[in-house]
Amino acid sequence: MQLPFWPVLLVDLLGSALMIVFSILCVRLSFQLRSQDRENVVWTYLLMVSHALTAFAVSRGVGHIAKELLILGDRPDIWAALRPYSGSINTITFCVVGAVTLFFERIWRVYQQVLRDKEALQEAHEKLLFMNKHLEDLVLERTQELARSEGKYRRIFEVSRDMIAVVDAGGTLLDINPAGREMLGIPHHLTGRESALPDFGSFFARREDWDRLRERILRDCYVSDAEVDLVAADGREVNVLLSAASECEVSRKTEIFHFVVKDISQRKAMQQQLLQADKLASIGQLAAGIAHEINNPLGIILGYTQLLIREEPEGTERYEDLKTIERHSRTCKTIVEDLLSFSRRAHTKKETASLHETIEEVLSVVRHNLELDQIQVEKDFDPAVPLLVLDKDKMRQVFMNLIMNAKQAIGKDGWIRVETRFDPGRRQIRVAVRDNGCGIKPGDLPRIFDPFFTTKGTGEGTGLGLSVSYGIVKNHAGDILVESQVGEGSTFTVVLPVENEDEENAGT
Structure with missing residues (x-):
């Protein structure tokens, strides 16, 4: 199919x-x-x-x-x-x-x-x-930290009371804080890179100190607590404690020194005062022992001399010799009494008294003597000064010594000013005796309270006036301060504490 x-x-x-x-x-x-x-x-x-x-x-x-x-x-x-x-x-x-x-x-x-x-x-x-975003945040954070750190250290640099200075190896001041400018007397309008500004080494009292210091910093990279003397632009001498460290600045191809400098002038002055007080205390103890040992035989010599004078007719040569012995024995006895006063072992009788009245009594005694030499006396009394518990006789001796020393420093044609001030906060009274005399040399200032030290000529003083005055004031729990400039005059200040005072009864 x-x-x-x-x-x-x-x-x-x-x-x-x-x-x-x-x-x-x-x-x-x-x-x-x-x-x-x-x-x-x-x-x-x-x-x-x-x-x-x-x-x-x-x-x-x-x-x-x-x-x-x-x-x-x-x-x-x-x-x-x-x-x-x-x-x-x-x-x-x-x-x-x-x-x-x-x-x-x-x-x-x-x-x-x-x-x-x-x-x-x-x-x-x-x-x-x-990472870029994080890096930006990190950079911002680090920048803020750096700004805070720079601000903090800039504040430390600005407000520090010690000198902070940045100096290159050649001595040029690159930066210095206000305290350093004030210490060295450097005008604030000058900078470290101006040629008119002296280098740091020029402020050293001894140039070799700067050279040695610079060599040590370059060798060891630091210096700690070096004590040196500086001279400010206005001529003031400043004793300082200096520390320094170095670092290499690549851009400038040089060493940079960082200095921290502390003014210890006041500390040195206090140390000198403490040493002076210790020395005077030791001398006082020694003087007291010597005075007591001499006082007894001296009293015997003076007593027998007076017995011999009574039996000797006046006008004879023997009588004159005995009088000479008596006169010098009394002089020695006065010196011994001053030594005892200096050592604070002499008997004192304190009572409530007016300091102004005590000073007025001294001025009334010496005023005529001062006017003969054309020396004017000025008074500036603080009406708030209260009554004090003191030994009037001994305090009169103190003010008498200070005023007569001022007179001898002036010579003729000058002025003496006596001032009193009451400090209620410190509970102190200050009595200043100023003059425009010849002043005291800086080298003599540490020794002026030493027994037997004097700048006067032979026969013009025993050198015990200020020593005795120092002992009297110390016995009143006070102190004596002195300031002096050669050719400009001196100021002695007696500082006395106020104890058990009635402030409603002020001195006049």
């Missing part, structure tokens, strides 16, 4: 046409997909395969349609001639599809590597963004 031919023909023709249509639609769809994402290699591969399959579908579909039409048209000879070409085109298109597929496999591996590299780059980019 023979099947009808037309269904096969219909399927072949319709199938060929549909294959061509579907392949063209696939090309169109793959083209749209590739247009949406040109970087996606899958769509590129799909477009290439679609083109190859379309070529294959057209070649095969057209071949089948031509075959059926030529056979139906009774022209099989033409199909026999076209058949090899149709088969070749089909083969070529299949080879193209296979080649594209094989080529795509390598492209796909490269594409996958590119994707991995892209992901790695994206990750690295994100890390870089994160």
